[in-house]
Amino acid sequence: GAGVSQSPSNKVTEKGKDVELRCDPISGHTALYWYRQSLGQGLEFLIYFQGNSAPDKSGLPSDRFSAERTGGSVSTLTIQRTQQEDSAVYLCASSLGYGGAGSFYEQYFGPGTRLTVT
Amino acid sequence: QKEVEQDPGPLSVPEGAIVSLNCTYSNSAFQYFMWYRQYSRKGPELLMYTYSSGNKEDGRFTAQVDKSSKYISLFIRDSQPSDSATYLCAMREAAGNKLTFGGGTRVLVKP
Secondary structure, three states: OOOOEEEOOEEEEOOOOOEEEEEEOOOOOOEEEEEEEEOOOEEEEEEEEEOOOOOEOOOOOOOOEEEEEOOOOOEEEEEOOOOHHHOEEEEEEEEOOOOOOOOOOOOEEOOOEEEEEO | OOOEEEOOOOEEEEOOOOEEEEEEEOOOOEEEEEEEEEOOOOOOEEEEEEEOOEEEEEOOEEEEEEOOOOEEEEEEOOOOHHHOEEEEEEEEEOOOOOOEEOOOEEEEEEO
């Protein structure tokens, strides 16, 4: 079946511009995650959504970053006033559930959006 | 200091050799331990996960967890050129699904 898809695959933007990155999770997956992967920092958690619960935004690096998930499916990550240090690969993942104690749900990753801020 | 440390490599081995990868961590609350493989320009894919301490084997792959030492390992037997990729360890606490990753080790298996 279809996996997690992300668009665009590449995005080049000028410093100071806003960008929107899109994620389409696997159908039926209730949990959705955003991560950022950069050379210096590795793969870092940004935010997750689980069903109708309030999202966990604890990994967002600044208030320039925000995300929403509409209708429990598609998610958009928005970066306002982009800076050069925002250049990275932004990865989205989804899972069938969100693990409680003693349960494991595999996270399936999309191919990522490579963001370059010039 | 990062919560999860992983040697970036690259680790170069001849085809057929055993690949040995490891991570150390500092958060004693971590209960689930995962290994992901990531090919260039692709998202990570889960190879194996273990819960708490012990060993787990799946085909050519063996994962080990030593919680007393806060040390996890992945062994790949009979390595193939197609195993050339970046391997990421990841961990999470008992509840929830927020993963903390190591920086990844790049592995090259030469024919």
